[in-house]
Amino acid sequence: MLTVALPKGRIAENTLSIFRQIFGRDFKFEDRRLVLETENFKFLLVRNQDVPTYVYHQSADIGVVGLDVIEESGLDLVRLLDLRGGYCKVVIGMRESDQLDYNKPDIVIATKMVNITNRFFSKKAISPKIIKLYGSIELSPLVGLSNMIVDIVETGTTMKQNGLKVVDTIMESTTHLIANKSSFIEKKSEILSLYSQFDKIIRDGGKI
Numbered sequence: 341m342l343t344v345a346l347p348k349g350r351i352a353e354n355t356l357s358i359f360r361q362i363f364g365r366d367f368k369f370e371d372r373r374l375v376l377e378t379e380n381f382k383f384l385l386v387r388n389q390d391v392p393t394y395v396y397h398q399s400a401d402i403g404v405v406g407l408d409v410i411e412e413s414g415l416d417l418v419r420l421l422d423l424r425g426g427y428c429k430v431v432i433g434m435r436e437s438d439q440l441d442y443n444k445p446d447i448v449i450a451t452k453m454v455n456i457t458n459r460f461f462s463k464k465a466i467s468p469k470i471i472k473l474y475g476s477i478e479l480s481p482l483v484g485l486s487n488m489i490v491d492i493v494e495t496g497t498t499m500k501q502n503g504l505k506v507v508d509t510i511m512e513s514t515t516h517l518i519a520n521k522s523s524f525i526e527k528k529s530e531i532l533s534l535y536s537q538f539d540k541i542i543r544d545g546g547k548i
């Protein structure tokens with residue numbers, strides 16, 4: 341039995357449809373239920389940012405989540421496979437009229453991703469003031485709460501429509517299949533068998 345942590349929404353739906361493809365049967369959560377049990381798998385529906393936590397503490401053996409979320413969690417997990425979908429970038433944004441100057445004192449950054457931000461700036465030996473926000477990050481430079489943001493860009497529309505530009509890219513992200521380190525040893529054959537079936541589908545052009 342493998343327990344699989346999936347983030348609510350598009351990634352869960354795409355993952356379950358790949359399970360459908362592999363095992364030739366339907367995998368569907370009932371209404372508001374957060375657990376789906378089948379003969380060989382137990383699926384858990386969790387918040388996107390919580391997937392690494394469930395896998396790290398071995399409440400799930402494997403999980404599907406964006407590389408940005410894995411990096412932000414800072415947790416030690418096995419990265420099994422790049423599932424190629426969900427492409428986005430973690431970038432630094434500023435107002436269109438502002439210039440990037442990492443040597444400027446008083447850098448104030450608003451972000452949801454405090455750990456990624458801290459790591460990026462400490463490599464440059466800069467210690468900016470970091471303000472943690474939970475959403476609508478693009479608003480903060482417009483009202484003077486910050487002079488930079490670190491945020492996710494998918495289409496770039498949100499930044500553009502709010503008069504912001506990308507001044508640097510911290511990382512690129514796609515969805516990944518991850519595993520708990522102990523599960524990877526204890527349930528190696530089950531995990532590797534699933535891995536190779538996913539790998540084949542991804543090689544054939546599928547993505548999650």
Ligand code: PRP
Nearest residue numbers: 475476477491492493494495496497498
């Ligand atoms: C994310 C991200 C940006 C937006 C980027 O926010 O934080 O705001 O999507 O997408 P785009 O480049 O295609 O415009 P999300 O939708 O998760 O909402 P939030 O601001 O409440 O976190």
